[in-house]
Amino acid sequence: MYIIGLSKLILMKDDKMLNYISEVIANMPTDWLKLTTHRLDIYDEELAKTQFLEHFENLYRENIAETFALQKLPTAYDYIRLGHPLSCILEWAIAKSNDLDPENVIAFQSKTIPVLAILRKNLLDQKNTRILYTDKLPEFFDVETLREVYGYSFDLKKVKTVEEISSFDGSTVFISQDAQVSEVNLSSNIDFFINLQSDLGSVLVMDGKQDNAYVSEIQHVRRRETIAMTPANCLAALKLLVGKSSAKSKETEIGTKKNQVTNSINEITGTSSKVLVASCGLSMQYAIMMGLVHEALEKHKGKEIKFIVPPNCYGGTNDQVRRVAACLDRVEVLDMPVDGDNDMVQSIDTVLEKVAREDAVPYIIAEIPTNPRVEVPNLKDLRDVLQEKRKTSTDKVAIEPVFILDQTFCPNVQFLASDGILSAISSISYVSGSKFPSGGRCTAGYCVANNKAANLLDKVEEHLVLCDNKATNLQMEILAEQLPTMNQRIKDAYKNTREFVSFIQENLPEAKINFVSEQLANQGFTPSVFSLDLPTKGDTAEEREAYKRALNLKLINMMIQEIPNESKYCVSYGQLNGCYWTIPATSTQGTTKEADKDYIARVSLSPNLDLERHKEVFLDFVKQI
Structure with missing residues (x-):
C-alpha cells in the first residue's frame, strides 16, 4: 500500500483521462463544491462511492462531461464529511493511473488520521506496526501521546531510502512529506506508504494485497474521527493533477x-x-x-x-x-x-x-x-x-x-x-x-x-x-x-417551523409531533426541526409499524416531487434555504442499536422557503391517507 504525490502523479500517461477531468472541472455542478449534504432518495449507503463511480465511469467511456449529465449522477455519500463527488473523482483518477480499485484510494483532510486509522486497526487485531520516515515527522505527530493516551503500540525509525527497508513481522507504514514525488518504488516490505500534502491533506492508496478489512476500517475512521479532503481542496488537487494552477487562500x-x-x-x-x-x-x-x-x-x-x-x-x-x-x-x-x-x-x-x-x-x-x-x-x-x-x-x-x-x-x-x-x-x-x-x-x-x-x-x-x-x-x-447572521436566521427558521407544526396539528390532529412548547420557546429554545410520528393502522404491531414506515416515505416523496427546488430528502438542518426531510433510523441513527432507533420523519425548515406551497402539498398528502 502506498501514497502518491499529487503534483506530479506517476507519469500520468492517460491523456484521455486528464482531458476528461479537465472538462468535468469546467462543467461540474456548483453543488459539488458548495453543499455539505446530498440527496438520500438517490443514495444507496451500501454502494457509497462505488455507485457514483460506476455511473461516472460510463460517462467517461462515452466522453460525456456536460453539466446536466453530471447532475444526474447518484449521490456518492450522503454527507461530505464522509466523501463527495470531487473526492471520489480524485480517488478514481489516482486509482486509474495505477491500475487499482478506487475503493483502495482514500483522501483525508487530516495528515495524521491515516496513520491513526492503521494503528487502531492493528491495535484491535493485536498486530505489530512499524512507522518509517526519511526526513522528519510532522511537528504535530506526538509519539508519546499516541502511545500513552490512545494506547497505540508501534516502532518508529528513520531511514534514508525505501530500498534499505527490511522485512517486518506486522504492518510497515512509510510516511513521506515529498509533495513532488512522481514515481513510487513499490518495495515488498512496505504495507502503507503515506505522502502528506501540506496544503491539501493526504491521499492513501492501497494495492489490495493486504486484508480487505483495512479498506472498510480506514473508511470508518474517516467517517467518525475526521473528514474527507474538502471539496475545495479536492478541486485544487484535481487542478494540480491535470496541470492547472490552483489559487491558494489569502494567508494575510x-x-x-x-x-x-x-x-x-x-x-x-x-x-x-x-x-x-x-x-x-x-x-x-x-x-x-x-x-x-x-x-x-x-x-x-x-x-x-x-x-x-x-x-x-x-x-x-x-x-x-x-x-x-x-x-x-x-x-x-x-x-x-x-x-x-x-x-x-x-x-x-x-x-x-x-x-x-x-x-x-x-x-x-x-x-x-x-x-x-x-x-x-x-x-x-x-x-x-x-x-x-x-x-x-x-x-x-x-x-x-x-x-x-x-x-x-x-x-x-x-x-x-x-x-x-x-x-x-x-x-x-x-x-x-x-x-x-x-x-x-x-x-x-x-x-x-x-x-x-x-x-x-x-x-x-x-x-x-x-x-x-x-x-x-x-x-x-x-x-x-x-456567524454574524446566525441568531436572526434561527429566529426566522423557528417562526416558519412553528407555523408549519401548527398547520399539521390542525389538519392531521392524530399525528404525534415532537417539538418544543411555546413555554420553552419563550425561554430561548427555538429549534427549526421537529419529528413527525404519522398515524398508522393494522391488526398487529408489525403491520402498524410497516404501514407507518411506508407512510413516512410517501410523505417525503410527495414533498420532493412536488417541490423539487426546495424540499430535499437528506440529513440536514440549519440550511439557508428550503425544507429537509429524513428518517433518523436510516440516516442520523445509522449505527445506533436497532431497538433504540426512531422510524419517524424528521423535518427541518430554513428561514427561506415557500411555506404556503409546503402546506398545500401536505394537505394533498392528508387527503390520500
Missing part, C-alpha cells in the same frame, strides 16, 4: 477571519473561553473526548473513565464514543436514556450515583434539545443533579462530572454564560458547523467552555492539533461570513 487575511470567528462565537455563547474550531462536529467531539481522557489519566491516575451517553443520540456520537472505549481498557460507555418515556435528569442521577460509588471519572455527553425527539429536560433539575455532591463506596468525595453538551439544535442558547444554567457545572459545549453556523456551506464545528471548565480546553486543543483536525482557512472564512 486568515488571521482577521479567525478573530472574527472567535469574537462571534464568544458573543453568541456568552463565554470568554478559548474558542476551538475543528474540521467538523465529530472532529471536535473526538478532540474533546481524547482531551478529557488525557486529563483523567494525568489527574485521576488508576481510576476508570466513564462516558455517559444517550443510546439513541446522533449515531456519529454514539458510535465514536464506543469506538474510543473499544481501544482503551480503562474507558467504558454507560447508557443514559433521555427521551420518550425516559427522563434525562433521572437517568443522569441514576448513572452518576453508580459512577460515584465506583470512584470513577464521569464524562456526560448529551444533546439539548434531544435528537430526534426535540425534548428539553427541566434545566433547573438538570443543574441540581449535576451539582449534587456524591460519595464513593468508601465515603470519599466523588469526582465531579464534566458535562459535554451538543447544542447543535439550539446554538443560540447561552448555557455556559456566567449567568447561564450550567455556569456552576464544569461544562463544554460544541456545535456542528454544517448546521446554523455556516448555513450548510461547510462542516467546521466549534467548542467553548464555561469558566469552570476553561482549563480543560488546553488538553482538547492538544488533541485537535495532534489529529490535524483544525478547521481549514476556507472553513474559517465561511464561518466568519455566516
Whole structure:
C-alpha cells in the first residue's frame, strides 16, 4: 500500500483521462463544491462511492462531461464529511493511473488520521506496526501521546531510502512529506506508504494485497474521527493533477477571519473561553473526548473513565464514543436514556450515583434539545443533579462530572454564560458547523467552555492539533461570513417551523409531533426541526409499524416531487434555504442499536422557503391517507 504525490502523479500517461477531468472541472455542478449534504432518495449507503463511480465511469467511456449529465449522477455519500463527488473523482483518477480499485484510494483532510486509522486497526487485531520516515515527522505527530493516551503500540525509525527497508513481522507504514514525488518504488516490505500534502491533506492508496478489512476500517475512521479532503481542496488537487494552477487562500487575511470567528462565537455563547474550531462536529467531539481522557489519566491516575451517553443520540456520537472505549481498557460507555418515556435528569442521577460509588471519572455527553425527539429536560433539575455532591463506596468525595453538551439544535442558547444554567457545572459545549453556523456551506464545528471548565480546553486543543483536525482557512472564512447572521436566521427558521407544526396539528390532529412548547420557546429554545410520528393502522404491531414506515416515505416523496427546488430528502438542518426531510433510523441513527432507533420523519425548515406551497402539498398528502 502506498501514497502518491499529487503534483506530479506517476507519469500520468492517460491523456484521455486528464482531458476528461479537465472538462468535468469546467462543467461540474456548483453543488459539488458548495453543499455539505446530498440527496438520500438517490443514495444507496451500501454502494457509497462505488455507485457514483460506476455511473461516472460510463460517462467517461462515452466522453460525456456536460453539466446536466453530471447532475444526474447518484449521490456518492450522503454527507461530505464522509466523501463527495470531487473526492471520489480524485480517488478514481489516482486509482486509474495505477491500475487499482478506487475503493483502495482514500483522501483525508487530516495528515495524521491515516496513520491513526492503521494503528487502531492493528491495535484491535493485536498486530505489530512499524512507522518509517526519511526526513522528519510532522511537528504535530506526538509519539508519546499516541502511545500513552490512545494506547497505540508501534516502532518508529528513520531511514534514508525505501530500498534499505527490511522485512517486518506486522504492518510497515512509510510516511513521506515529498509533495513532488512522481514515481513510487513499490518495495515488498512496505504495507502503507503515506505522502502528506501540506496544503491539501493526504491521499492513501492501497494495492489490495493486504486484508480487505483495512479498506472498510480506514473508511470508518474517516467517517467518525475526521473528514474527507474538502471539496475545495479536492478541486485544487484535481487542478494540480491535470496541470492547472490552483489559487491558494489569502494567508494575510486568515488571521482577521479567525478573530472574527472567535469574537462571534464568544458573543453568541456568552463565554470568554478559548474558542476551538475543528474540521467538523465529530472532529471536535473526538478532540474533546481524547482531551478529557488525557486529563483523567494525568489527574485521576488508576481510576476508570466513564462516558455517559444517550443510546439513541446522533449515531456519529454514539458510535465514536464506543469506538474510543473499544481501544482503551480503562474507558467504558454507560447508557443514559433521555427521551420518550425516559427522563434525562433521572437517568443522569441514576448513572452518576453508580459512577460515584465506583470512584470513577464521569464524562456526560448529551444533546439539548434531544435528537430526534426535540425534548428539553427541566434545566433547573438538570443543574441540581449535576451539582449534587456524591460519595464513593468508601465515603470519599466523588469526582465531579464534566458535562459535554451538543447544542447543535439550539446554538443560540447561552448555557455556559456566567449567568447561564450550567455556569456552576464544569461544562463544554460544541456545535456542528454544517448546521446554523455556516448555513450548510461547510462542516467546521466549534467548542467553548464555561469558566469552570476553561482549563480543560488546553488538553482538547492538544488533541485537535495532534489529529490535524483544525478547521481549514476556507472553513474559517465561511464561518466568519455566516456567524454574524446566525441568531436572526434561527429566529426566522423557528417562526416558519412553528407555523408549519401548527398547520399539521390542525389538519392531521392524530399525528404525534415532537417539538418544543411555546413555554420553552419563550425561554430561548427555538429549534427549526421537529419529528413527525404519522398515524398508522393494522391488526398487529408489525403491520402498524410497516404501514407507518411506508407512510413516512410517501410523505417525503410527495414533498420532493412536488417541490423539487426546495424540499430535499437528506440529513440536514440549519440550511439557508428550503425544507429537509429524513428518517433518523436510516440516516442520523445509522449505527445506533436497532431497538433504540426512531422510524419517524424528521423535518427541518430554513428561514427561506415557500411555506404556503409546503402546506398545500401536505394537505394533498392528508387527503390520500
